[in-house]
Amino acid sequence: METNKNVYRLQGLSCTNCAAKFEKNIRNIQTVEDVKLNFGASKITVHGGATIEQLEQAGSFDGIKVYPERQRQLGKKESFWEKRDNITAMISLFFIIVGYIFSIQLGEESLITIGTFGVAIIIGGFDLFKVGLKNLTKLQFDMKTLMTIAVIGAVIIGEWGEGAVVVFLFALSEALESYSMDKARQSIQSLMDIAPNRATIRRNNETMEIDVEDVRIDDIMLIKPGQKIAMDGEVVKGQSSINQATITGESIPAYKTTGDEVFAGTLNEEGTLEVRVTKHVEDTTIAKIIHLVEEAQAERAPSQQFVDRFAKYYTPAIMLIALLVAVIPPLFFGEGWSEWVYSGLAVLVVGCPCALVISTPVAIVTAIGNAARKGVLIKGGIHLEETGRLKVIAFxxxxxxxxxxxxxxxxxxxxxxxxxxxxxxxxxxEAFSQHPLASAIIRKADNEQVNAFEAEDFQSITGKGAKATVNSTVYFIGSPSLFEGMVSVSTGTKQQIKELQIQGKTVMLIGTEREVKGLIAVADQVRESSPSIIQKLHRLGIEKTVMLTGDNEATGKAIGKQLGLSETRAELMPQDKLESIKTLRERYGNVAMVGDGVNDAPALATATVGIAMGGAGTDTALETADIALMADDLERLPYTISLSRKTLSIIKQNVSFALALKVLALLLIIPGWLTLWLAIFADMGATLIVVLNSLRLMHAKYGDE
Incomplete structure (x- = not known):
């Protein structure tokens, strides 16, 4: 039985710890059966009954606001300086400055100095203490708990100024982290704002402007020059150039005329169009892209899984180290309690796993959002990471x-x-056949205006060709193997066939069961961009590029050589392509398969990463592949591999830097140089650098190698 399911968007979700707590609070609502929170997309799915008021109550500790998924405006957006937490942080900073002025003039022990620092601590840390003390009573040790212990400890040993600085720097760190995550999430928000939310529709000879949610399939949508298309559909009248960059990433407009498909969110540049709506608003290509991008961000990448597991043991270990630092020197070496308790508190502060926990998700969110805007749909952090490790690409x-x-x-x-x-x-x-080679022959005959013959008793000969009766004579058409054993083919004809195949052409013979009457050579034209793309892939460090084709050996090798591929495997049936992918994986490890997502579904599924082309027009490509190149060309493939490698590199830099800074700060305990404010400054600095480093992925350009 299907439970009541509702999806909401969130505002004010600041950190991964807060997200985990918010999810836990919602689970505790009696009417809620299950909940799934997507931190990257700032979105939550609730199974069971829960009102928006109940959900906001569950997130009240972090000021989280909840909105229905389809609501366009998420309320008034607050600027950085309008947020309550940031205002209180600034007031706290004012009292800290006043407190230090008093300490210079009246001394640190003065009641006025202590009182001023006390006011700074209460104003800046009220929300922190409220959550931290509550967590402490439940023995939940997150970042706010550690900070609360550190500040209270500082006050107990008389370090009022240090406690106040810790409160302010923590508030600043939270504000910067929240701001940075919002910047990363904007990549999705920008996708959501691509398509208009109203459309001009003609229905029953009446023209009206209505919300896209109210548009029905088969409605006629009217689009003027310069307007964005609101729904997916088929052109029924008019012609125009459409800028499809938002969907496919292609900057050159596509010419559309009657019968052509158009997508929601694309821009009509010049002509007036009438478009028959073919999909509901939730099923449009842009809606699917947004949904898949958001789902991709919810999927934990291998790096993130490692970091999450590491953080689980890391936080208790830091607390134990802090306790040992505070207790062992005074108990066993006669050192002063005040000095070593202070050092223990500094260890607590510097040990916050914030920078470590955020090091991976912010990089993944940013990279997936960037790729989506460039016409590349990556369906999960795991696929992004695996693409960065590719050694072989099969096409x-x-x-x-x-x-x-x-x-x-x-x-x-x-x-x-x-x-x-x-x-x-x-x-x-061939009029009876659906094969691409048949279409080529029909086009050629039509272009030359050849007189039409009537064929009867058509029969397909699987994998070889076909036969039919034309003008009372039975004719056969197909590959050379079709005529083997049926008629004698002269040596000269065999030589002609071989020469044409060496040139990369597919040769079909036409004749009767007694004589070959003629040869028809057909060639599939190599895409202009393919050779340069193969070169770029080799320059990026791809060890091997392999072409898998059903063509004969000679044709396959000719095309492979023309493209500069490492290897060509020809005369393959669909199951042979599958076996080829398996053997490549056994030999090289990480292998990608690039195809159109329809005939190649088994091979795409078997490869480490399945990459489908032309995702904008095919639901199959969006569903079967790990990565969909929305445009019907390979131009975005080198960019995708480059972006994936940069993402892997940035994740490694983030994790290494976050851990190195922690270790360095902890080593400062030995000479006694680690102060509380320096500890939180190190933690805040690590978080900020990790986030800013990840945001560099927002500017990874197409064509970067």
Whole structure:
């Protein structure tokens, strides 16, 4: 039985610890059966009954606001300086400055000095203490608990000034972390704002402007020049250039006319269009992209799983070290209690795992958001990381490395039949076939306006070709293997076939069961950009590029050589492609498969990373692949690998830096140089540097190598 499920967007979700606590509080609501919080997307899914008031009450400790998922405006956005926490932090800073002035003039022991620092601590740390003391009673040791202990400890040993500085720096650290996460989340918010929320619709001969939620399938949408398209649909009248950069990442506008597909969020540049709506607002391509990007951010990447496991043991270990630092020297070496308790408190502060915990998610969120804006849909942090480790990339040939639209290059007579007759008979038979090669022959015959013949008794011969009766004669058309054992093919003809295949062409024979009448050579045109993309991939450090094709060996090798590929595997059936991926994985480890997401689904699923092309037009590509290149070309593939490698590098830098700074600060205990304010400054500095380092991924450009 399906439970009541509601999805909400959140505002004010500041840190991973707060997110975990918020989720736990919601679970404690009796009517809630299950809850899933997505920190990266700032979104929560609640199974069971819970009002917005109940959810906001569960997040009141952090001032979290809750809004229905489909609500466009999440209330008035507060600026950095309007937030209550930031205002109290600034007031606290004012009293700290006044307190230090009094300490210079009246001394640190003066009641006025202590009182001023006390006011700074209460104003700046009220919310901190409220949560920290509550956690302490429940023995929940998060960052706020550690800070509360540190500040109270500082007050007990008379370090009022230090306690006040710790409160202010902690508030500043929280504010900067919240601001940075908001910046990272803006990559999703910008996607949500792409499509208009109202559309001009003609329904029952009446024109109206309505909310996109009220638009029905088969409504006619009217789009003027310069307007954004509000819904996915099919052009029924008009022609125009459409800028599809928001969906596919392509900067060159696509020409659209009657029968062409258009996407919500794209820009109509010049003509007036009438578009028949084909999808509901929640099913549009941009809606699917947003949904998949948000789901991707909820998925924990391997690095994040490691950091989360590490932090679980790290925090208790830091508390134990702090206790030992505070207790052992006074008990066993006769040192002063005040000095070593102070050092123990400093260890607590510097040991906060904040920078460590945020080091991975902020990098993943930023990278996935950047990629989505460039027309690359990465469906999880795990796929982002695995793409960064790729050694081998396998490509399907047709429609991936080539245009996928074969053209007839030669029609060669081998009998009394004329050029026109060969094409006419071939067209008559192939009219029954759906094969791309059949389409090429029909196009060629149509272009040359060849007289049409009628074919009867059509029969497909699996994997080889077809036969049919034309003008009372049974004709066969297909690969050379179809005619083996049926008719004798001359040595000269065999040589001709071999030469055409070496040039990268597929050769079809047409004839009767007694004689080969002619040859038709067809070539799938290599995409102009494919050779340069293969070169870029090799420069990026991809060890091996492999083409998997059903073409014959000679054709496959000719195209592979033209493209500069490391290896070509030809004459493969779909199951052979699957086996090829398995053997490549066994030999090299991380292998990507690039295909169109339809015929290549098994191979895409078996590869370490399945990359589908042309995701904008195919639901299958969006569903089966780990990564979808929304445009129907490979231009974004080097960018995707480059971005993935940068993300891996930045995550490693973040984790290494956060840990190194902690260790360095802890070593300062030995000479007694670690002060409370220096400890929190180190923690805040580590968090800030980790976040700013991750935000560099927002500016990773297309074409970076």
């Amino acid at each position: 399907d040939k047709t429609g991936t490395l080539t245009e996928g639209k074969p053209e007839v290059t030669e029609v060669i007579r081998l009998s009394e039949m004329s050029h026109e007759e060969i094409l006419g008979v071939a067209k008559a038979i």
